[in-house]
Structures are given as structure tokens and as C-alpha cells.
Amino acid sequence: MKRIAVITSGGDAPGMNAALRAVVRAAIGRGAEVVGFGHGYEGIINNEAVEMNSQAVGGIIDRGGTILRTARSATFRTIEGRQKALDMLTANGAEGLVVIGGDGSLTGALKLHEEFQFPVMGVPGSIDNDIAGTDFSIGFDTAVNTAVQAIDRVRDTAYSHERVFVIEVMGRRNGFIALEAGLSGGAEAVLIPEVPYSLLDICRYLRSAASKGKRSSILVVAEGAAKASDVSDFIGKNTGFETRHVVLGHMQRGGSPTAFDRVLALRLGAMATNRLLSGFRGEMVGVDGRNLVSHPLSYVLSTDRQIDPERLLLTEVMAQ
Numbered sequence: 001m002k003r004i005a006v007i008t009s010g011g012d013a014p015g016m017n018a019a020l021r022a023v024v025r026a027a028i029g030r031g032a033e034v035v036g037f038g039h040g041y042e043g044i045i046n047n048e049a050v051e052m053n054s055q056a057v058g059g060i061i062d063r064g065g066t067i068l069r070t071a072r073s074a075t076f077r078t079i080e081g082r083q084k085a086l087d088m089l090t091a092n093g094a095e096g097l098v099v100i101g102g103d104g105s106l107t108g109a110l111k112l113h114e115e116f117q118f119p120v121m122g123v124p125g126s127i128d129n130d131i132a133g134t135d136f137s138i139g140f141d142t143a144v145n146t147a148v149q150a151i152d153r154v155r156d157t158a159y160s161h162e163r164v165f166v167i168e169v170m171g172r173r174n175g176f177i178a179l180e181a182g183l184s185g186g187a188e189a190v191l192i193p194e195v196p197y198s199l200l201d202i203c204r205y206l207r208s209a210a211s212k213g214k215r216s217s218i219l220v221v222a223e224g225a226a227k228a229s230d231v232s233d234f235i236g237k238n239t240g241f242e243t244r245h246v247v248l249g250h251m252q253r254g255g256s257p258t259a260f261d262r263v264l265a266l267r268l269g270a271m272a273t274n275r276l277l278s279g280f281r282g283e284m285v286g287v288d289g290r291n292l293v294s295h296p297l298s299y300v301l302s303t304d305r306q307i308d309p310e311r312l313l314l315t316e317v318m319a320q
């Protein structure tokens with residue numbers, strides 16, 4: 001394989017640029033060329049091809065977002081769209097494709113692999129960390145640190161005004177960001193979609209904590225579990241405590257990647273490229289502890305990533 005393509009796709013995540021840099025430079029190191037496409041699959045279909053040499057990925061290791069830009073492509077979800085994408089990849093001389101993105105983007109990669117036997121490699125890039133087959137996806141660590149910085153700031157004002165604050169974090173249908181940010185931000189409770197919760201129980205807990213002298217609290221809510229405004233209103237009405245809510249939203253997607261995300265992105269980007277150039281295909285690279293691993297995309301996309309019960313328990317124990 002002498003020429004590969006690369007895209008960033010779906011929701012952007014801090015560290016995607018570092019992954020791009022790794023893909024391009026690992027390929028060049030093996031004597032291969034790289035063509036990038038802007039706007040993910042949509043850009044392949046529209047032939048937004050750009051030659052990626054070493055300079056093209058210079059000075060981007062610290063930049064959030066993705067220099068290639070990204071999109072969620074409705075056209076690529078159709079067989080006609082995928083056929084068009086295949087034609088464009090071939091027209092640009094690409095013999096393989098590295099996809100940096102979340103589970104929707106990796107599903108697209110699997111389809112190219114299964115329907116057309118086109119060689120693909122996936123690199124998990126998503127703040128949600130909801131992808132099986134890897135302990136971490138690129139961007140999660142940065143997003144969690146951004147959320148924790150916000151929680152720390154909110155805690156100052158919660159303390160001063162003796163209020164209950166409900167902070168909503170991203171995560172789509174999962175609670176990985178909420179759990180990690182809640183634990184490290186010292187939240188009194190974390191609501192996630194994976195585990196049933198009772199707002200009445202939380203009100204009881206807040207009353208009991210107040211009777212022991214706790215005058216302010218932070219609750220972290222995953223967007224997939226509830227709306228922060230609803231939780232805040234419910235608690236206010238049921239306890240009489242003064243409540244406020246904050247939705248962190250897209251600020252969690254931006255910013256310079258942490259050192260952890262940069263190193264993760266560099267390792268995963270380089271490994272995906274090396275495996276693709278060595279003849280492996282239809283896989284997603286990941287980390288298991290300190291080790292790099294690679295799994296079939298079919299396994300990754302048919303497996304649910306589980307919440308760590310020990311972390312959940314720790315949240316409750318720490319809230320006593």
C-alpha cells in the first residue's frame with residue numbers, strides 16, 4: 001500500500017489533530033503518501049481532497065478541533081453515498097482509509113470494509129468515551145478536565161450562596177464523562193443514564209446532609225440522564241433549597257488537548273497507520289491498560305462499553 005486517505009468525522013474531539021499528525025508522519029516514515037479529505041465522509045463524497053505532507057500537520061499538536069474539519073454525513077448513510085465515496089477514494093489513488101471518529105464514524109468505516117472490502121482502520125476519537133475495545137477514546141480526558149475546571153468554579157459560588165447546583169455534562173446516551181467529572185469534582189451525586197436514580201432519594205439525601213451542616217452541593221447530570229433544569233426545579237420545589245443549573249455543552253468539545261490525549265492520539269494514530277500499511281484491515285486500535293491493542297470493528301461496534309461499578313460506588317461513599 002503506497003497511498004492512504006484520512007478523515008476526521010462526527011463530533012470533533014481535542015486530540016484529533018495530534019492523531020492526524022501521527023497518521024501522516026507515520027505513513028511518510030514508511031514511504032507512503034497521505035490524502036486528507038475535509039468534512040469527514042461528506043468531504044470524500046464531495047472530493048474535498050487535500051495532500052497531506054509533513055508540513056501540513058506541523059504546529060497542530062496543541063490545537064483543539066480538527067484542521068480537516070468534520071461533519072455528520074447523511075448522504076454516506078445511503079448505499080449510493082458510500083458507492084460515491086468509494087469512487088472518490090479510488091479516483092484519488094487511496095488504497096486504504098484511516099477514520100478518526102466516534103461510533104457513528106466507525107460504523108461508516110465498517111460498512112466500507114464489509115460492502116466493498118475497502119481497507120479501513122479506525123481510531124477512536126470522541127469525548128464520550130463510549131466506544132468498546134479501548135479504555136480511552138481521544139478527547140475524553142480533555143473534556144473531563146474541562147468539566148472539572150467548571151465544577152471547581154461553580155463550587156466556589158455554590159459555597160458562597162449556600163445553593164444546590166446541578167451541572168449538566170455531555171456524553172450522549174452514556175455517563176462516562178459525568179462519572180469521571182463528578183468523582184474528580186467531588187460531586188455529591190452523579191446521575192447517569194446507565195443506572196436508575198430517584199430524585200426523591202436525592203432530595204432526602206440533600207435534606208439529611210443539610211441537617212449535618214452541609215450548606216451547598218453539586219450534582220452532576222449526564223445529558224442522557226436528565227435535563228439539568230428539570231432536576232434543579234424538582235429539587236428546589238421538593239426541598240426548598242435555592243437551586244441553580246449550568247449546562248456545560250460544547251465548551252467540553254474545545255480547547256487544547258491534555259498531554260494524556262496528545263500521547264494517546266499519537267500512539268493510536270501511528271499504530272492504525274502502521275497496521276493498515278502492513279495489511280491489517282477492518283479494525284479499530286485502542287488501549288488496554290498501558291498496551292496498544294486492535295480489535296475487529298465488527299466486535300467494537302456490537303459491544304457495549306460498561307460503566308465501572310467501583311467508580312459509581314466510590315461516588316456514593318464520598319458523598320457521605
Ligand code: F6P
Pocket residue numbers: 011102126127128170171172173223253
Ligand atoms: O459525541 C460527542 C457529542 O459531543 C455528544 O456528547 C453530544 O451529545 C453530541 O456530540 C452533540 O452533537 P452536536 O455537536 O452535533 O450537537
